Amino acid sequence: MKFRETVNSGKFVITVEVAPPRGTDYREVISALEPLKGKVDAFNVTDCQRSMVRMSALSMAKLLLDSGYEPVLQMTCRDRNRIALQSELLGAWALGVENLCLMTGDFTTLGDQPDSKPVFDLDSVQLIELARTLNSGKLLNGKELNGKPSFFIGAVHNPFAGPELLQTLKLKKKIEAGARFIQTQPVYELQVAREVHELISSLGAVPLIGLLPIKSLKMANFMKKLNPTSVPSSLVEGLEKASNPALYGWEYTLDLARGVSEFGSGVHFMLVGRVKELADFIDELRNNKGEGN
Amino acid sequence: MVTVKLKPMVEILELLKPYERVFVIGCQLGSGRCKNGGLREAFKVAGYLELHGFKITGVKSPGGTCILERIDAPEKSLIKEAESSSDAILSLACGAGTQLIAENVSIPVITGVNTLFIGVERERKYFDEYCIACGDCVISETGGICPVARCPKSLINGPCGGAIAGKCEVDPSIPCIWYKIESRLKELGSLKSVEKRAPLKDYRSCVYPRRLVLEE
Numbered sequence A: 001m002k003f004r005e006t007v008n009s010g011k012f013v014i015t016v017e018v019a020p021p022r023g024t025d026y027r028e029v030i031s032a033l034e035p036l037k038g039k040v041d042a043f044n045v046t047d048c049q050r051s052m053v054r055m056s057a058l059s060m061a062k063l064l065l066d067s068g069y070e071p072v073l074q075m076t077c078r079d080r081n082r083i084a085l086q087s088e089l090l091g092a093w094a095l096g097v098e099n100l101c102l103m104t105g106d107f108t109t110l111g112d113q114p115d116s117k118p119v120f121d122l123d124s125v126q127l128i129e130l131a132r133t134l135n136s137g138k139l140l141n142g143k144e145l146n147g148k149p150s151f152f153i154g155a156v157h158n159p160f161a162g163p164e165l166l167q168t169l170k171l172k173k174k175i176e177a178g179a180r181f182i183q184t185q186p187v188y189e190l191q192v193a194r195e196v197h198e199l200i201s202s203l204g205a206v207p208l209i210g211l212l213p214i215k216s217l218k219m220a221n222f223m224k225k226l227n228p229t230s231v232p233s234s235l236v237e238g239l240e241k242a243s244n245p246a247l248y249g250w251e252y253t254l255d256l257a258r259g260v261s262e263f264g265s266g267v268h269f270m271l272v273g274r275v276k277e278l279a280d281f282i283d284e285l286r287n288n289k290g291e292g293n
Numbered sequence B: 001m002v003t004v005k006l007k008p009m010v011e012i013l014e015l016l017k018p019y020e021r022v023f024v025i026g027c028q029l030g031s032g033r034c035k036n037g038g039l040r041e042a043f044k045v046a047g048y049l050e051l052h053g054f055k056i057t058g059v060k061s062p063g064g065t066c067i068l069e070r071i072d073a074p075e076k077s078l079i080k081e082a083e084s085s086s087d088a089i090l091s092l093a094c095g096a097g098t099q100l101i102a103e104n105v106s107i108p109v110i111t112g113v114n115t116l117f118i119g120v121e122r123e124r125k126y127f128d129e130y131c132i133a134c135g136d137c138v139i140s141e142t143g144g145i146c147p148v149a150r151c152p153k154s155l156i157n158g159p160c161g162g163a164i165a166g167k168c169e170v171d172p173s174i175p176c177i178w179y180k181i182e183s184r185l186k187e188l189g190s191l192k193s194v195e196k197r198a199p200l201k202d203y204r205s206c207v208y209p210r211r212l213v214l215e216e
Ligand code: SF4
Pocket: B130, B131, B132, B133, B134, B135, B136, B137, B138, B139, B146, B147, B148, B149
């Protein structure tokens, strides 16, 4: 089943993030995904995440396609103006990339090329609108396309960001502009997952709860720096006590995923070292839900 | 006002190396107001240059170096005086004022400042960028607070996902401007004004160089 059909069918969705390599050698990145083949619904390819230079997300998405993995192409507003965005999206469709996850993007100065010129011609809402315009067979300037795409469009939401009213308003604008699924920033509490699930569903999109296994106390502190309210003290205490913090963080994430699967629409794993374990876990989850692949 | 920052003295000395007689021109508007290129700084720099063996031919700081008639009045022209007595002019006016001097004299004009931004002043100490002169002002919709200049990403549809606890992801020492916009709009009871999706910005309004011509 294609990703868009899975999302629309109401089946529990599982996606996994893939970072393109820093360099030209992509083979290892792809072969590492082997255990997940046929189990994960789509692989979300990041677009120079954290403003660090990597191989282009579109190239990586095409390489995934060629190896039999369905990609979701992430695209940010950081590096391209509207001319480049439209042209890149048309190319993506022609290469067989059907799913998009559109966002503003991290700022340039936070990455490894802090001296580069930030673009931000559009924002995330406008980029979603742009993709929908292409879907309608037109360019932003109203000119007819010779062959049009039919993208399945998604976006992102951070339940920990503020100010609350305007964050919710922006989420609403994204969904009204054409986002059908919303991937969240990493969540570490079932209650938060439930609330953000309800918010996104009530606005008319399918929520995919972001999950990022914490491997160490250091990483927990880093996550706390990004989103101070996202990491509960019980998780930090557990990591402190654990003889193997990485395993503790991993099992914590799987428990959360089990919890989300009771009420949720799907989860998005944002970092995986334990591909084999994840594959087994997905089998377990699907069996419990009677959705064996 | 336009704010400037004085360049390091070593850089100024290096730039002036080929010359002997130097005339220093500041500006009492922006540069003077932000204490980085007014009369006081012009004298300070001149004193420093003298210590390093330069001959100072004059120090002046008009009230608006970017206004041609202030620096080149027919009866008493500051720049003609500077030109006739010096090998070079050191300008502490903003980039605009400095260019206006340069295009009206035949000797080299060196800048002693970096021009920073259009901003506001508080407590005679804090200067903050408030406007990037985008040419298509949106602040009537955003509670009179500019997200184009005061959000590093110039987001006009609302905050990004990096806005945490009131701080900006780009620089936690500055507030995320969308928090201010939200509380202001709540106060005014006009949150409605940001409910609609903002149209794409038309960047033709800020293709430089721009020109304003007054009708007769
Ligand atoms: S919207 Fe444009 S013109 Fe208006 S204050 Fe902001 S930058 Fe200046």
